[in-house]
Amino acid sequence: MSQKILTALVLCLAVCCVAFAGCTGSDSKTPAQSGAEEKPTYVVGIDAPYPPFSIMGKDGKPTGFDTETMLWIAEKEGFNVEFKQIAFESLVPALKGKNIDLVHSSMTITPERLEQVNFSIPYWTVNQTVIAREGSALTMDDVLAGKATIGTQRGTTAEIWIDENLVQKGLMDKKNLKHHDNIANAVTDLQNGNIDAVMFDSTVINDVIAGKKLQKIGSVDTGEQFGIAVRKGDNELLATINDGLEKFMNDPYRQELIQKYKME
Structure with missing residues (x-):
């Protein structure tokens, strides 16, 4: 066999090994070969x-x-x-x-x-709970009659409930519904005396008032899911x-x- 023919055969074998990844003797497999699937x-x-x-x-x-x-x-x-x-x-x-x-x-x-x-x-199911400062004379009847300035988090169902049931029914002036970026800001406003009450999800309220001079004064049964x-x-x-x-x-x-x- 001539040197040229031998060289050509060697090159051909090398190309085949690269193409089919089976001539190296390695036991490694690609994800497709091993059946592995990437999680979304x-x-x-x-x-x-x-x-x-x-x-x-x-x-x-x-x-x-x-x-x-x-x-x-x-x-x-x-x-x-x-x-x-x-x-x-x-x-x-x-x-x-x-x-x-x-x-x-x-x-x-x-x-x-x-x-x-x-x-x-x-x-999960929640209702809406109203909180006020400790010692406040504010009652739930006052809140439902629109006689309070109420804060809550913007975009929440508490905000929607206050708007639909108090503001739109003419019981409360819309300027007395205070919108906050988050519940923490609403609570700070309450503690500082800028608003009379805060309405928010019942399950969250316990954490909200923990360690603060705040109290629950009542709830609205909304049955939200x-x-x-x-x-x-x-x-x-x-x-x-x-x-x-x-x-x-x-x-x-x-x-x-x-x-x-x-x-x-």
Whole structure:
């Protein structure tokens, strides 16, 4: 065999080994060959602090009932999550604009929101509780008669309830409904005497007033149900979330979280 022919055969064999990745003697496999599948990652919008549902840790990582619920569902359903902090009133626009994939931030299922997004099955129920300063003579009757300046977080169902049931019915001047970026600011306004009361979700109020000279004066039975929001058309993702939620609702871990965050 001539040197030219031998050289050509060697080159041919080298090319074949590269093309078919089978001539090196290596046992390594590509993900496709090994059957491994990459998990999808979904960006979850939250608004923290919103204890006990969403809490921002000192390390900058979110915790809380909602956050731990989503991590549990992700593990069971085979996907990864990234949490993104967004102001509550901007969560639905961010979801519709595809800046996030899910909203899991104690969001009440309402007819108005259902026109824009789809919701999972409900996972929690709350009413609206009113707080005032300790020693205040303000009563729940005063609040319901529109005789108080009330603060709450912008974009929440508390704000909607006050507007629909007090302002629009002519019981309270609209200037007496004070809108705040978050519940902490509303509480500070109350403590400083700038407003008479704050209305907010019943499950959250215990954390809000802890260690402060504030008191509950009553509640409004709204029976609101929280759900996880997804974009309209994301039916497969919605089915995945519902499947995970159903498992969670029937798992002992749910009660562990309720006890951990003192929700009952």
